[in-house]
Amino acid sequence: MESKNGFKGGIVFYEADLGARTIREAEIENKMEQALQNKEFIVHYQPKYDLNTEKVAGAEALVRWNSDKGLIMPGEFIDLFERNGFVLKLDLYVFEVVCADIRKWLDEGRKVLPIAVNVSRLHLLDTDFVSEYGALISKYRVPPELLELELTENMPMASEDFLVEVFNNIARLGVSLAIDDFGSGYSSLNILHTMPFDTLKIDQMFFQNKTGSERGRRIIETVVLMAQKLGITVVAEGVETKEQVAFLKAIGCNMVQGFYFAKPMPSYEFEHLLSWEIL
Numbered sequence: 001m002e003s004k005n006g007f008k009g010g011i012v013f014y015e016a017d018l019g020a021r022t023i024r025e026a027e028i029e030n031k032m033e034q035a036l037q038n039k040e041f042i043v044h045y046q047p048k049y050d051l052n053t054e055k056v057a058g059a060e061a062l063v064r065w066n067s068d069k070g071l072i073m074p075g076e077f078i079d080l081f082e083r084n085g086f087v088l089k090l091d092l093y094v095f096e097v098v099c100a101d102i103r104k105w106l107d108e109g110r111k112v113l114p115i116a117v118n119v120s121r122l123h124l125l126d127t128d129f130v131s132e133y134g135a136l137i138s139k140y141r142v143p144p145e146l147l148e149l150e151l152t153e154n155m156p157m158a159s160e161d162f163l164v165e166v167f168n169n170i171a172r173l174g175v176s177l178a179i180d181d182f183g184s185g186y187s188s189l190n191i192l193h194t195m196p197f198d199t200l201k202i203d204q205m206f207f208q209n210k211t212g213s214e215r216g217r218r219i220i221e222t223v224v225l226m227a228q229k230l231g232i233t234v235v236a237e238g239v240e241t242k243e244q245v246a247f248l249k250a251i252g253c254n255m256v257q258g259f260y261f262a263k264p265m266p267s268y269e270f271e272h273l274l275s276w277e278i279l
Contacts, residue, residue, distance in 0.1 A: 025080050032077075032086050035065060036093060042066050043097045044264035045115070047273065048235060048257045051249045056274060058114040060150070060257065061098045062264045063090065087120040092132060094118075098147070099140040101267055106142075111274045116148040116178055116199075124151075130169045137173060144174030148199065152181045153191050160194060167195050178235070182223070192230065200227050204238020204258075221251045228252060 035041060043061050050057040065072035081087040095117050105112045123129040137144055149170060170177060178199035179191060191197070206220050220236075227234045236248050239258030248256055262273070 024076075028077050028080060029084065029086075031067070032081070035067065036089060040066050041090060041093060042266070043094055043101070044266055045270040046257060046264040047262045047270070048116075048255045049261050050255055051245070051253055054261075056113060057255055058116065058148075059270060060116045060264075061094060061118070063094050063118075064264075082120060082122065085122065088122055088126060091118070091120055091123065092136075095133060096136050096140075099136050099142050102142050102146055103140040105271070110271065112146055113274070114146050114148055114176065116150050118180070119149045119151050121151060121154060124163060124166050130166070130173065133170075133175075134173050137175075145176070148176040148178050150178040150180040150201070153179050154181075164194055171196050192226075192232070197232060199233045199235060201235045201237050201257075202253075204236075206236075217247065220248075220253075224251050224253050 042064050044064055045059040046062055047056045048058045048060065049055065063074055063078075065074075065077060078087065081090055098115050098117050102112060102115060133149075136142075137147065167177065176198040177196060178201055179195070179197045180201045181203045182200050192200070200223070202220060202223060206216055224234050233254045234252075235255040235257060236244075236253050237257045239245060239248065239256045239260050241260060245256060245260060265273070
């Protein structure tokens with residue numbers, strides 16, 4: 001191709017990157033259905049810590065793809081699955097794995113804490129969504145208070161009345177509702193006003209290089225104070241430093257999640273972590 005000068009060379013490199021990504025996405029799409037059947041998608045748990053006690057208070061279930069070529073992280077496939085709709089099947093699969101794990105822990109007499117499961121906004125437009133999730137809760141006889149569904153604040157294009165009804169139906173299952181990546185969109189306050197959320201997760205962008213920023217600190221303080229007045233639990237995610245932990249504790253944040261405390265881990269490691277906390 002023409003690449004004699006920097007400008008045209010840049011086009012060549014861009015096209016090459018785009019072509020490689022297109023090929024990679026086609027490869028993933030060709031394998032995703034079989035991978036689901038083969039149970040190649042696995043669930044890791046990232047603990048959430050109570051800031052007052054600094055003990056594990058729950059966890060978030062995160063999906064990984066254990067392919068024949070190694071572990072594939074969600075950043076490589078989740079956006080694609082959102083675009084092609086496969087995320088609907090994957091989310092349901094992950095939810096069932098979590099329900100099965102909770103049932104196993106209960107049967108073994110283990111300490112069981114609430115588990116948060118990510119749910120794509122596409123589910124909100126699926127009329128079978130609530131009944132399918134409810135059926136799995138019943139199948140595995142999981143106490144609904146041990147489950148939390150996390151949705152991002154970027155809601156699908158639908159009427160407010162429709163979305164409120166969907167959220168009320170979810171709440172009737174008895175599970176908790178969390179709004180993930182709060183502050184990353186443009187409708188945060190309206191969502192808190194109209195939707196029955198129990199937990200608010202502060203987007204990690206507020207912590208990246210901002211603990212020393214007065215503006216960033218004031219934003220986080222305001223969000224936490226507002227949530228307290230609404231009776232909403234606040235979880236800060238992406239926490240990586242001792243300074244962030246100290247600041248969040250000082251302003252009354254309830255829980256934290258991030259590499260400072262623990263990375264996502266397989267279920268057996270999570271079980272081991274909880275066993276040690278009991279001792």
